[in-house]
Amino acid sequence: MRFLIENFGCQMNDHDMEKMASVLIDHGHSVALSVEDADIVIVNTCCIRQKAEQKFFSLMGRLQHARKRTGLILGVTGCVAEQEKENIFERLPFIDFSLGPSNIHKIAEAVENAKVNIRTEGFGDNGRSPSLFIRPHNTRNGVKGFVTIMKGCNNFCSYCVVPYVRGREESRPSADVLSEVREMAERGMIEITLLGQNVNSYNNGNSDLSFPQLLRKIDEIPEISRIRFVTSHPKDISQELIECFGSLRTLCESIHLPFQSGSDRILALMNRGYTSGDYLGKVEALKKQCPGIAITADCIVGFPGETDEDFEQTMRLMENVRFDGIFSFIYSARKFTAAAGLPDPVPQHVAHERLTRFQKRQREITLEANRGAEGKKMEVLVEGPSKNSPDELTGRTRTGKIVNFTGGAGMVYKLVEVDIIKGYANSLRGKL
Numbered sequence: 001m002r003f004l005i006e007n008f009g010c011q012m013n014d015h016d017m018e019k020m021a022s023v024l025i026d027h028g029h030s031v032a033l034s035v036e037d038a039d040i041v042i043v044n045t046c047c048i049r050q051k052a053e054q055k056f057f058s059l060m061g062r063l064q065h066a067r068k069r070t071g072l073i074l075g076v077t078g079c080v081a082e083q084e085k086e087n088i089f090e091r092l093p094f095i096d097f098s099l100g101p102s103n104i105h106k107i108a109e110a111v112e113n114a115k116v117n118i119r120t121e122g123f124g125d126n127g128r129s130p131s132l133f134i135r136p137h138n139t140r141n142g143v144k145g146f147v148t149i150m151k152g153c154n155n156f157c158s159y160c161v162v163p164y165v166r167g168r169e170e171s172r173p174s175a176d177v178l179s180e181v182r183e184m185a186e187r188g189m190i191e192i193t194l195l196g197q198n199v200n201s202y203n204n205g206n207s208d209l210s211f212p213q214l215l216r217k218i219d220e221i222p223e224i225s226r227i228r229f230v231t232s233h234p235k236d237i238s239q240e241l242i243e244c245f246g247s248l249r250t251l252c253e254s255i256h257l258p259f260q261s262g263s264d265r266i267l268a269l270m271n272r273g274y275t276s277g278d279y280l281g282k283v284e285a286l287k288k289q290c291p292g293i294a295i296t297a298d299c300i301v302g303f304p305g306e307t308d309e310d311f312e313q314t315m316r317l318m319e320n321v322r323f324d325g326i327f328s329f330i331y332s333a334r335k336f337t338a339a340a341g342l343p344d345p346v347p348q349h350v351a352h353e354r355l356t357r358f359q360k361r362q363r364e365i366t367l368e369a370n371r372g373a374e375g376k377k378m379e380v381l382v383e384g385p386s387k388n389s390p391d392e393l394t395g396r397t398r399t400g401k402i403v404n405f406t407g408g409a410g411m412v413y414k415l416v417e418v419d420i421i422k423g424y425a426n427s428l429r430g431k432l
Contacts, residue, residue: 001039001073001111002032008056009046011230012195013078015136015146017044020077020107022136027108035066040073040111045080047161050332056080057091064094073114077104082165083335085123097121101151101166102129124167132172135180143190143381143413149177149214150196150203155233157260158271158338159300159331162197171202174209178217185223190415191381192218194229200236212240219248225415226381226398227251234259235273237282246290252398253290254324257282258298262317263310266303269342276317283321294324294369294399301358302351303331304342311354318362324369324399326362330355363425370423373401380418380430382411397428405430 003024007017020042021031032038041063046052060076067074075097081088082100089098096119097110103122110120132151150171153162181192194214196202202211209217218227227250234257244251257279261267264275286293299314318326330351333340346354378397386392386404393407395416404427405418418430 001029003029003040004032004038005042005044007044008052013044013046015195016104018136018139019134020104021139023108025138042075042077045078047079047083060092067094079165082123102131105130145184145189146193146195147180148195153197161334161337164336169201174214181218185221191226198233199229200232212244215244219250224250230256232257234279234282242285242289254294254400256296260300262314266306266310296325297323299326299328300331301355302346305344306346322365325366328358367425370428373420373428374423376420378418378420380416382414384412402427403430407432
């Protein structure tokens with residue numbers, strides 16, 4: 001049977017989709033190119049923000065009509081499945097199965113059950129979930145790949161639903177992680193992104209390798225040229241991890257370090273566990289250890305009780321750090337979270353005005369940073385044809401910048417040296 005996975009959300013969701021596809025291929029299924037071509041449609045969901053959840057339910061309405069026409073098998077996986085649990089069958093009575101993130105290893109079983117009209121559900125955190133250990137050996141293409149090193153989160157930030165839908169922190173043994181990375185290296189992969197809701201807590205409290213020690217072990221694998229990781233929590237980033245930047249051959253000079261707000265009062269309401277001063281201290285240490293490091297972040301605007309002065313403090317932190325890029329959003333209340341019950345909601349029009357101003361200024365800072373790259377020589381991992389022109393190639397620098405340049409097809413998946421001749425708002429122009 002042919003399957004299609006519609007995916008919402010982050011890199012963790014992308015990798016979960018890759019895992020499910022691998023399991024289905026192992027069980028004799030093949031990939032479909034469209035809903036019309038599919039016998040099975042799986043929707044892998046995200047509920048971190050309200051917008052993603054709304055898009056999911058809108059898509060399910062359209063798929064319901066497709067199911068009536070073609071009789072396709074229809075399933076839901078991911079965070080919305082876990083959040084809604086049994087209620088999802090009441091909201092979506094036409095689906096055949098629903099699996100939370102810790103149960104995606106059951107995907108082939110769920111499809112087989114659907115063939116004989118047996119509904120499958122899988123929710124909850126099953127201790128050392130088999131889903132954490134799936135190696136998507138038959139879906140990886142190119143020279144870049146993801147490796148999940150841990151799942152879940154113990155921080156319980158007041159706005160975040162992750163601990164409720166992804167469960168508590170659970171780390172894979174370092175020997176298993178290193179085995180997978182070596183296996184990927186043998187197949188020609190040279191860039192590895194390590195995934196976890198809070199990678200800084202990897203093996204916290206265990207006798208196994210710490211996260212910095214794991215990075216050092218991967219750095220010893222000669223075929224690997226680049227290591228990236230997401231996501232870091234500022235309160236847990238250690239001096240040992242900071243010292244890895246600029247000293248490890250493979251560790252890229254970039255870090256995603258969400259700050260969420262520049263106001264200490266709002267950070268306390270968010271239960272983030274650090275102050276703006278703590279955050280700036282970590283940034284200063286990173287820049288001192290690794291000059292030129294690219295720092296990106298997440299920020300929430302319009303959190304309950306956020307005043308004009310709170311927002312101005314966020315603007316000042318942004319000006320102080322001068323991030324290479326920020327993913328910024330208006331706060332949306334999430335089921336189960338403590339912040340959903342906080343008083344003093346920020347009016348939507350005020351939140352939109354703040355976000356517009358924030359994003360406008362960040363775009364200016366990003367453009368300045370990109371223009372600052374002009375005249376420099378940078379290593380680029382070529383990923384394929386440019387979206388802007390089929391006659392050009394595109395790739396990323398070690399700092400995560402997109403570079404478009406003229407080159408031959410034989411350079412795809414290679415590391416090349418490129419002179420940066422122009423910086424734009426969202427990319428760089430290069431020349432071999």
